[in-house]
Amino acid sequence: MPILTLQGLTKTFPNGTMALKGVEMAVEPGTVHGLLGANGAGKSTLIKILAGALAPTDGAIGWHGEDRNWTGPAGPRAAGIATIYQHVPLVPTLSAIENILLDQRGTWRSNQAEQARIERIVADLGNPFALDALVQDLPIGQRQMVAIVAALAADAQLIIMDEPTASLAGHERDNVYATIRRLKAEGRTVLFISHFIDEIMALTDHVTILRDGRAVLASPTAALDEQDIADAIAGRAVAALERNGHRAAPGKAVLELRGLASPGRLVPTDLTLHAGEIIGLAGLLGSGRSELLHAIFGADPQARGMVLLNGVPVPRRTDEAVIAGLALVPEDRAGQGYVPLLSISDNIAMGDDRGLLQAPARERAEADAAIARLAIKTPDADALPTQLSGGNAQKVVIARWLKPRTRVLMLDEPTAGIDIGARTDILRLVRTLADDGLPVLLVSSEFEELIAICDRILVMRDGAVVRELDPASTSETDLILAAGGSRADISEGIDA
Incomplete structure (x- = not known):
């Protein structure tokens, strides 16, 4: 049974913009599921709905086979869904562990047992950051890892990663790749959003591609190549502007x-x-x-x-x-x-x-x-x-x-x-x-x-x-x- 299903998921905003148009998707447990699409395809809206930040206009969300109607972020979090946004919402003047505790308990006050558990999680990941370091002093890659540790500390079953490598250097990306492989080995499920097709090909088991608010391709990753994915992303009609023919040679x-x-x-x-x-x-x-x-x-x-x-x-x-x-x-x-x-x-x-x-x-x-x-x-x-x-x-x-x-x-x-x-x-x-x-x-x-x-x-x-x-x-x-x-x-x- 899929851990997460979307059936006819639709979102229309008050200004009439239809961001999602009947999206269908199934995410299998213990897998890495890739989500791709061009800007404006509907990825951000879909993520916000899964995180409870937005309510769908129509359609159904299934979690472990049961329909869910979350009315805020507390519902998905309690169910076991953690969302790691591209722009990590951490408190810069608090330390890494204080941010993690704040995420878990609503306070950064130290709890010895909880702190020891977080230290073990960080150690298992190879100590990618110092727990006592202020977040404002950490590079973006380490801030991403703080958010990942917070998701692991919450014992999340599904971890949504929104463009986690977009702003990272090569060695920082390697840490994210290793963490994703570790999560999968532990039986957790990852919904991995990325523009980098090579990452999708190498890291994911299944892929869903959105275009103009619809899921236009859903397939095991092994059945696709990079060209298939690129063609699916690019398939929407070009704007009403055609390239002119001959152009004058540029000047000085x-x-x-x-x-x-x-x-x-x-x-x-x-x-x-x-x-x-x-x-x-x-x-x-x-x-x-x-x-x-x-x-x-x-x-x-x-x-x-x-x-x-x-x-x-x-x-x-x-x-x-x-x-x-x-x-x-x-x-x-x-x-x-x-x-x-x-x-x-x-x-x-x-x-x-x-x-x-x-x-x-x-x-x-x-x-x-x-x-x-x-x-x-x-x-x-x-x-x-x-x-x-x-x-x-x-x-x-x-x-x-x-x-x-x-x-x-x-x-x-x-x-x-x-x-x-x-x-x-x-x-x-x-x-x-x-x-x-x-x-x-x-x-x-x-x-x-x-x-x-x-x-x-x-x-x-x-x-x-x-x-x-x-x-x-x-x-x-x-x-x-x-x-x-x-x-x-x-x-x-x-x-x-």
């Missing part, structure tokens, strides 16, 4: 990187971006894409190496980068892209050298022009960005940087979380800007977007550019395999 070199590196984030990277060229940066979470943009923009104080704009070195500060002509549209548009209490007009003016000091009439005229150019749907320029849809708010952030001084536009996930219509508008705008001569660096987790509008695609992994691909002869499956397929450098750690 505008942006040059020479040995740009950051300890623990980026290996030394060389890159040349030409006028009118769009270079796409493909990769999975933690691959170094955003880190590269931040290093170029002077937002990483640890970065070393040279950034040249039209042959002139750019000082390693964000204000100097902006003055030189670099523009960065960040991934977190609400937190970093706009000021929520300022109007659209004021937000757009902030990207100007004169900022909010320019004449109100001129500021308003420029805002109205940007609204018309980018087709921003708003009552007027006095509205707040928070009153707009996600796609229109993103257009405001982009408009802020479309100034005469901008020489290079860097976009970090510009279409994340927006509807298909606004997404297509933004991509067409980016292509138009490039056709007018503006060079663009584009980070996107939607690989079909990169194929549709980029001139070159650089694949990043573990902080390094590992491949360069021509979009004209590259499929989404090719990109998925390049970003998440076989890695010779970690195969030994997985297969050990």
